[in-house]
Amino acid sequence: MGDKSKADLLQGTLDMLVLKTLTRGHLHGYAIAQLIQQLSDDVLRIEEGSLYPALQRLELNGWIDGNWGISANNRRARFYKLTPTGRKQLNGETERYRQLTGAIARVMGTA
Amino acid sequence: MQTFLPRLKRRLRYLFHHGERHRLLQEEMEFHIAAMADDLISQGMPEQEARAAARRKFGNLTLQSEQSRDTWIAAWLSDAAQDLRYAFRTFRRDAGFATFAVLIVGLGVGASSTVFSVVNTLLIRPLPFDDPDRLVWIVNHEDTSDMSGRTTQVDHFLDLRAQNQSFSDMAAFFAFYGVGDNKLTGQGEPERLSGVPVSANFFQLLGVQPQIGRLFTLDECKWNGPKVLLMSHGLWVRRFGSNPGIVGRTLTLNDEAVTVVGVMPASFDFASVFTPGSHIDLYLPFPLTPETNRWGNTLAIVGRLKPGVPLSRAQAEATILSKQFTEAHKFKDRNDFEARLSFLRDHVSGQIRPALLVLACAVGVVMLIVCANLSNLLLARTATRQKEIAIRAALGAGRARLLRQMLTESILLSSGGGLLGVLLAFAGTRALTHLDAISIPLLSDARLDGSVLVFTLLMAIASGLIFGLAPALQVPASTVHDALKDTGRGSTEGRGHKWIRSGLVVSEVAFACVLLVGAGLLIRSFLHVLDVNLGFQPERAAAVRVDPSQQYNTQAKQNSYFDEVLRIAREIPGVERAGLADSLPLGRNRAWGAAVKGRTYLPGQYPGDAFVRIISDGYIGAMGIPLIEGRDLTERDTPSTEAVMLINQTMARNFFPGERAIGQFLEGGCGKTSPRIVGIVGDVRHLALEQSSGNEMYYPMRQCDDHMSVDLVMRTALPPSQLAGVVRISLKSIVPNLPSSDFRTLQQLVDKSVSPRRFVVLLLAGFAGFALILASLGIYAVISYSVTQRTQEIGIRMALGASAADLRGQILGQTMTLAAIGMVFGVAASWILARALSSLLFGITSTDPVTFGAMLVVLGLVSAIAGYVPARRASRIDPMVALRAS
Numbered sequence: 001m002g003d004k005s006k007a008d009l010l011q012g013t014l015d016m017l018v019l020k021t022l023t024r025g026h027l028h029g030y031a032i033a034q035l036i037q038q039l040s041d042d043v044l045r046i047e048e049g050s051l052y053p054a055l056q057r058l059e060l061n062g063w064i065d066g067n068w069g070i071s072a073n074n075r076r077a078r079f080y081k082l083t084p085t086g087r088k089q090l091n092g093e094t095e096r097y098r099q100l101t102g103a104i105a106r107v108m109g110t111a
Numbered sequence: 112m113q114t115f116l117p118r119l120k121r122r123l124r125y126l127f128h129h130g131e132r133h134r135l136l137q138e139e140m141e142f143h144i145a146a147m148a149d150d151l152i153s154q155g156m157p158e159q160e161a162r163a164a165a166r167r168k169f170g171n172l173t174l175q176s177e178q179s180r181d182t183w184i185a186a187w188l189s190d191a192a193q194d195l196r197y198a199f200r201t202f203r204r205d206a207g208f209a210t211f212a213v214l215i216v217g218l219g220v221g222a223s224s225t226v227f228s229v230v231n232t233l234l235i236r237p238l239p240f241d242d243p244d245r246l247v248w249i250v251n252h253e254d255t256s257d258m259s260g261r262t263t264q265v266d267h268f269l270d271l272r273a274q275n276q277s278f279s280d281m282a283a284f285f286a287f288y289g290v291g292d293n294k295l296t297g298q299g300e301p302e303r304l305s306g307v308p309v310s311a312n313f314f315q316l317l318g319v320q321p322q323i324g325r326l327f328t329l330d331e332c333k334w335n336g337p338k339v340l341l342m343s344h345g346l347w348v349r350r351f352g353s354n355p356g357i358v359g360r361t362l363t364l365n366d367e368a369v370t371v372v373g374v375m376p377a378s379f380d381f382a383s384v385f386t387p388g389s390h391i392d393l394y395l396p397f398p399l400t401p402e403t404n405r406w407g408n409t410l411a412i413v414g415r416l417k418p419g420v421p422l423s424r425a426q427a428e429a430t431i432l433s434k435q436f437t438e439a440h441k442f443k444d445r446n447d448f449e450a451r452l453s454f455l456r457d458h459v460s461g462q463i464r465p466a467l468l469v470l471a472c473a474v475g476v477v478m479l480i481v482c483a484n485l486s487n488l489l490l491a492r493t494a495t496r497q498k499e500i501a502i503r504a505a506l507g508a509g510r511a512r513l514l515r516q517m518l519t520e521s522i523l524l525s526s527g528g529g530l531l532g533v534l535l536a537f538a539g540t541r542a543l544t545h546l547d548a549i550s551i552p553l554l555s556d557a558r559l560d561g562s563v564l565v566f567t568l569l570m571a572i573a574s575g576l577i578f579g580l581a582p583a584l585q586v587p588a589s590t591v592h593d594a595l596k597d598t599g600r601g602s603t604e605g606r607g608h609k610w611i612r613s614g615l616v617v618s619e620v621a622f623a624c625v626l627l628v629g630a631g632l633l634i635r636s637f638l639h640v641l642d643v644n645l646g647f648q649p650e651r652a653a654a655v656r657v658d659p660s661q662q663y664n665t666q667a668k669q670n671s672y673f674d675e676v677l678r679i680a681r682e683i684p685g686v687e688r689a690g691l692a693d694s695l696p697l698g699r700n701r702a703w704g705a706a707v708k709g710r711t712y713l714p715g716q717y718p719g720d721a722f723v724r725i726i727s728d729g730y731i732g733a734m735g736i737p738l739i740e741g742r743d744l745t746e747r748d749t750p751s752t753e754a755v756m757l758i759n760q761t762m763a764r765n766f767f768p769g770e771r772a773i774g775q776f777l778e779g780g781c782g783k784t785s786p787r788i789v790g791i792v793g794d795v796r797h798l799a800l801e802q803s804s805g806n807e808m809y810y811p812m813r814q815c816d817d818h819m820s821v822d823l824v825m826r827t828a829l830p831p832s833q834l835a836g837v838v839r840i841s842l843k844s845i846v847p848n849l850p851s852s853d854f855r856t857l858q859q860l861v862d863k864s865v866s867p868r869r870f871v872v873l874l875l876a877g878f879a880g881f882a883l884i885l886a887s888l889g890i891y892a893v894i895s896y897s898v899t900q901r902t903q904e905i906g907i908r909m910a911l912g913a914s915a916a917d918l919r920g921q922i923l924g925q926t927m928t929l930a931a932i933g934m935v936f937g938v939a940a941s942w943i944l945a946r947a948l949s950s951l952l953f954g955i956t957s958t959d960p961v962t963f964g965a966m967l968v969v970l971g972l973v974s975a976i977a978g979y980v981p982a983r984r985a986s987r988i989d990p991m992v993a994l995r996a997s
Contacts, residue, residue, distance in 0.1 A: 029139060030146040048143060048168075052136070060121060068135075073149060077142045078135070 014046070014054050016097060019082060019090040022064060028077040029055060055080065063089050190512065194519035201520065208492065209524065212485055216528020216574060218881060219481035221535025224567040226474045226874070228540045228559055230467050231566075233460045239378055241318020242415075247422065248458035249281070249412035249429070250451050259702040260720065262286045263412055265404040267448040270436050271412075277425035279417045282316040283410040284309040284385070285397045289699050289820050293393060294658070294848065295350075297363040301848035303656060304346065304364075306393030307381060313394075314375075316415055324358040324373025331372075332396040334403070338369040341394040344377040364393075366661040384459055385411070408446055413455060426452045465950045466871045472947075473626055473878045478574060480622045483615045484885045484892075485578040489521060490612055491896050493582040514583045521579025522572060529571025533559075536567060581611055609897075616886075616893050617933040623879070623886035624937020624970055625944060630872075630879035631962040632948055632955065637872045639954030640865060646795035646804065647696060648735030649857035653831035654695055654822045655838060656853045657846050666750060670813045673727060673821075674746065675845050680823055681729075683841050685834055688826040690730025693818035695857070696797035697864040705808060707766055708776035708785045718765040721758075721806035722797065725781070725818045728811075731757070731792055733824040734857075741773045741790030748811040754786035755811060759794050762806035777808070781815030799864055801953050824857075831856045871951070883970070886933075887977040894926050895981040905985055906993025915986035922985055926978025927971075934967055 021027065021035050032055075033046040058064045063086030071077040082090070144165045151161035202209035237243045249271075251263045263283075272281040285308035293306045311332040314320070321341060331339045342357070351357045361368045381391045403409065416425055429450035437448050453461075460467075493500075500513060537559050657676050663669045673691060680689035694700065702720040706712065728744045739760060748755050756777065763772040776785040794804040812818065827834055835854040842849055862869075898905070905918060945957035955962070 028142065028146075030143045033143075034150075048140075052140060052143075056136075062121065071142070071146070073146070075142055075145060076138065077146075078139045 014050055015058060016090065016093045017044070017046075018051075018054060018058060019063060019086055019093070022080055022082040022086070023090070026067075026069070026079040026081045028069075028071060028079050030077075032080070058086070061089075062086070190515065191519065194516050195523065197516065198520040198523045202523070205492075208488065209527075212488065212524045213527040213531060215481050215484060215885065216525050216571070217531025217535060219478050219574070220525075220529050220532025220567055220570050221539060222878065222881070223474045223478055223570055224532055224536030224559070224563055225539035225543065226467075226470050227566050228536065228563045229543065230471050231560075231562060233463060233467060236562075238384060238456055238459065239380070243456065244454070245416040245418070246317070246455040247278075247414045247416055247425065247452050248455045249414055250453075251408065251433075252447070252449050252451070259408050259700075261411075262408040263410045263448060263450075264408050264446050265399050265406075265410060266440075266445060267433065267436050268410050268412060269399055271429065271432055271448075271450065274432055275425075275428055277416060277420045277428050278414040280312060280316050281412060281414040282310045282313040283397070283399075283412045284313060285409055286411040287409055287699060287701065287819065289694070292820060293364050293395075294366075294850070295362060295364055296366070296848045299350070300850065302350070302850045303853055304392040305382075305390065306340065306395050307391050308395045308397035310397055310399055310410075313413075316413060317379075319375065319379045321373035322376040323355050324371070326373065327396045332398055334398045334400040336396065336398065338364075338367055339372045339396060340364065340369050342371055342374045343381075343390075343392050343394075344375055344379070345390065346392040347374045384455075404444070414452075422452055422454065426450075463867060465947075466867065469629070469948060469951065470871060470874055472944075473629060473875055476622050476626055477878050477882055478570065480619050480882050480885045480889075482574050482578040483619045483622070484889050485521070485524070485574075486581045487612055487615045487619075487889055487892055489517075489578060489582040490615075491892060493517070517583035518576065518579045521582070522575035525571045525575030525578070528574075529567055532571065533564065533567055536563070581615070612893050612896075613929055616889050616929050617936065619886045619889040620930050620933025620970065620974065621937035621940060623882040624934055624966065625941045626875075626879040626882045627966040627970060628937070628941035628945060628963060629948060630875045631966045632945060632952060632957065632959060633868075633872045633875055635955050635959060635962055636951065636953040637865075637868055640800050640868060643796060643800050645696070645800065645861070646736060646793050646797075647857070649861045651828070651831060652733065652735065652824060652826050652857040653834065653838075654824045654855050654857060655842075655849070656820060657691070657823045657842065657849075658821050666813075666816050669816060670749060672845065673812060676823060676842065677727065677729065677746075679841055679845060680825060680838070683825075683834070683837055685827050685829045685837070686825045687828055688729055688733040690733040690824050691727035691812055692730050692734075692822050692824060693725040693812070693820060695822055695824070695860060696734075696795050697799070697860045698797075700797060703808075705762075705766070705806070706778045708778045718762075719806055721762055721808045722804070724807065724809045725812050725815050726809050727813065730824060731809075733826045734795075735826065736795055737793040739791045739793060741788070743790060744809070744811045746813070749813045754784045754814055755789045756786040757790040757792050757809040758788055759792055759804060759807040761794050761804060762808060763791050765806055781810045781817055786810065786814075800861070868951075883973055886970075887973045890926060890929065890974050890977040891980060893929070894922060894978050895984075897925075898922065898981045898985045901985075902988060902993045905988050906990040909988065909990040910994065919979075919982045919986045922982035923975065923978050926974060926982070930971060930974035930978075934970055937970075938963065938967070 017036055018032055021032050021039075024035070027035065029048075029051055033048065033051055036044050036046050055064070055066070059066055059080075063083060064080045065083050066078045066080045068076060069079045144162075147165040147168065148158075148161045151164060152158055156164070238246065240246060249263070250261045251267075252260045268281070268283055272278070275281075288305070288307045293304045295302045295304050311327050311329055314326050320326075322344065324341070326341070327339060331337050340362070342351075347353060347357060357371050358373060359371065361370050363369075375394065381394070397403070414425075416422070429452055433448040433450040436445070441447075503513065504510075540559055540563075659669050659672045663672045677689055677691065680686055700722055702722050705721045712718075726744065728746050728748070731738055731743050741757075744755065744757065758766075758772060758777075766772065766777075767775060772788050772791060775788050777788065778785045792809070795807065796802065796804055797807070798804070812821075825831070825834070825838070832854075838854065839849050908918065909915075941963070942958065949957045
């Protein structure tokens with residue numbers, strides 16, 4: 001139980017995606033999941049079982065900050081925003097990601 | 112660093128508000144589901160269906176929340192509390208199991224902690240002196256067993272102290288002091304006290320200060336200096352009611368006025384370090400003068416190394432110096448000196464060290480058996496709780512969480528056991544320290560201190576982890592599916608479980624086998640020791656101290672005193688024989704050089720020194736020492752008649768090989784004349800029961816007055832203890848102040864000398880017995896469990912025609928296979944480990960076939976019984992009932 005969903009997305013990748021998504025503004029968990037799904041043309045489906053632990057983790061690390069607010073449907077929801085340290089973290093991860101994909105692309109291109 | 116503090120603050124906030132946090136997380140996830148459902152509805156799905164789909168898609172809410180909570184620091188603590196609550200509830204439901212588990216862990220931990228407290232005192236804790244690591248024990252000639260050979264002459268000591276570069280100081284005590292050498296009279300009941308004469312600087316060297324009063328002055332340590340004494344704390348409390356006014360008062364000791372100058376603190380226990388099994392009441396000044404030098408080898412030496420000087424350098428120097436001294440004074444006024452150094456700690460614990468290490472290992476093995484046993488029991492419990500665990504997993508408990516639950520339970524059990532263990536260890540240590548009949552050094556100092564408690568705590572937690580691990584690891588193996596499905600209908604238990612459980616039983620049997628063989632070897636040795644021919648008969652013999660008082664100041668007066676004592680003693684009804692001796696076997700000893708008159712010995716051919724006893728007529732008979740040849744001493748062997756002596760068989764053989772010893776003369780005895788040998792007596796084991804006697808010679812007390820004390824030995828028709836009162840009253844006319852504590856049976860002397868061995872044997876036998884019980888319980892539990900699991904299978908077999916005897920045989924066979932495998936491993940391990948015991952064995956080898964055989968039979972029988980009980984139950988299963996069940 002719960003083990004399968006963890007294997008779908010690398011932990012670091014999910015964190016990075018969440019941070020990246022939050023650069024668009026304050027979002028609640030459901031919106032984050034939806035946005036990632038839409039932006040990836042339905043390729044990346046975020047399992048809720050991974051999302052909430054990830055949000056907890058990110059918040060505990062001080063990279064995002066959650067506040068209660070009212071959603072478009074007039075429901076109480078928790079909105080997350082990126083903190084300055086979170087932005088720094090995102091920059092670092094983006095850089096690493098570029099290097100990695102670049103390296104993979106070079107290997108795949110030449111081989 | 113800058114992110115660390117806010118992070119910690121957040122974590123703490125999570126910790127303290129975790130209930131609130133949990134609720135909000137639930138709410139957040141509820142919102143997620145609602146939002147998802149809204150989307151589905153807007154895509155045209157009916158509301159009811161949409162909500163169900165969203166919830167399904169979201170998955171298990173509890174598990175999600177648990178996983179999210181895993182990131183909180185609070186989770187750990189709150190889970191632990193929850194696990195504990197749950198464990199307590201489970202144990203309340205299963206009180207029998209919990210009690211049993213706590214009991215055996217408690218016994219195991221209690222035994223380990225008690226043994227550890229002794230090991231700690233003797234081998235680990237520093238000696239109760241200042242900077243004890245620099246204290247060195249210095250003996251003369253390490254390789255002899257007689258005290259005269261191992262002690263040092265006063266002038267050698269003074270020279271060594273003056274000329275060495277390695278020691279900051281050296282002190283000595285008079286090694287030939289005896290128990291009850293000093294008679295205290297005057298106020299109250301007369302009493303014999305044990306006092307040890309020490310050099311002036313003895314206490315300063317050890318770094319011990321008197322509790323009240325002062326130490327000896329140099330003036331008091333001169334020959335014929337002022338008579339003073341220091342008192343032990345014990346005597347001060349017991350006899351003088353802790354009265355601080357005692358300092359400066361005068362007591363009557365051996366009919367002389369002696370001034371009390373101080374009282375030593377309770378923490379200073381001379382006897383427990385230097386002469387275990389006895390106690391010291393007084394400390395007296397010992398003069399280091401030409402007069403005491405003439406007494407020959409008398410001193411036991413303790414030195415304090417200068418800081419940074421290694422023992423090897425000190426030894427090298429002492430070897431050179433002692434050789435120089437010996438050369439310079441050879442055949443003049445000094446005996447040989449050959450200094451041997453060892454650390455005081457090693458000297459003190461050296462004798463008992465191997466036995467203690469054996470005990471420590473044994474108790475470790477006991478703990479392993481306890482762990483294996485509980486592991487087995489918990490496994491059985493886990494198996495029956497399979498469904499409960501499966502349901503918890505289905506409801507969303509994570510695997511790690513379940514694992515932790517199992518470990519919490521086992522650690523809770525072991526902590527309960529640890530608590531009981533502390534109580535038992537407290538009682539055990541108390542009991543041990545009060546065994547004052549046991550001559551093991553420092554034993555009376557053993558106590559439960561911080562390090563023992565820490566040891567106990569570690570022991571309890573470690574055992575909980577060890578025995579909880581196997582059952583806990585079973586958890587992932589039981590996936591929800593299988594456990595819920597496997598209702599056990601008609602099936603035998605899973606393979607994996609069976610192997611672990613059987614393995615545990617096999618190891619229990621193997622460990623028990625090792626302990627049994629070890630205990631068996633020691634018990635057989637002990638029996639051999641008790642069976643040794645002592646050379647005298649301790650049954651129905653008793654001794655009482657009758658030292659002549661100061662008024663008998665000439666040899667003639669003393670001799671008439673001896674006549675009178677013997678006459679009175681022999682008239683007491685019930686006393687068959689009586690005689691006098693200066694020292695009894697298994698106590699103090701001394702040795703003198705001896706040579707056949709007119710014979711010169713080449714180097715290397717000298718037959719050795721001989722132990723000296725000064726005795727009266729009747730002593731040989733009273734002790735039950737056989738007279739082999741010639742005659743006993745008589746009351747007519749006096750200063751006015753020819754000087755005579757007795758020797759033992761060993762001495763006759765060594766000094767007169769192939770000759771007749773009777774009628775020959777020996778030089779170097781008591782006084783100037785060379786006595787004639789008139790009789791040969793049997794050898795006596797006077798050093799220890801395990802040690803043969805060596806050369807022994809007996810001088811008549813009336814011809815040789817070189818005796819420090821006199822014991823009256825009586826052989827009685829009645830049990831000796833009944834005679835104490837009569838003897839005391841009868842002797843009152845000539846020995847007026849005879850203390851009542853003086854009456855000792857010879858059996859007491861023998862018992863005391865075997866007490867360290869008995870101590871080890873009793874403990875090890877206790878451990879082995881405990882191990883045997885645990886192993887048999889382990890076998891019983893496993894077989895019984897497998898019978899219960901297979902009830903239906905057995906029912907089917909019986910329905911198909913298997914007879915009760917077949918089933919019994921089959922189950923017994925299963926039992927004996929396990930036991931046999933365990934015994935094979937056990938015997939192999941014992942074979943190797945028993946070699947470590949060889950220094951403790953007596954009269955048998957470490958591969959003694961009788962012991963191995965007997966222990967295998969015992970183990971086999973116990974296993975058979977443990978297996979037979981469930982086998983019988985199985986054979987009585989009613990097939991109809993079994994098949995209908997569940």
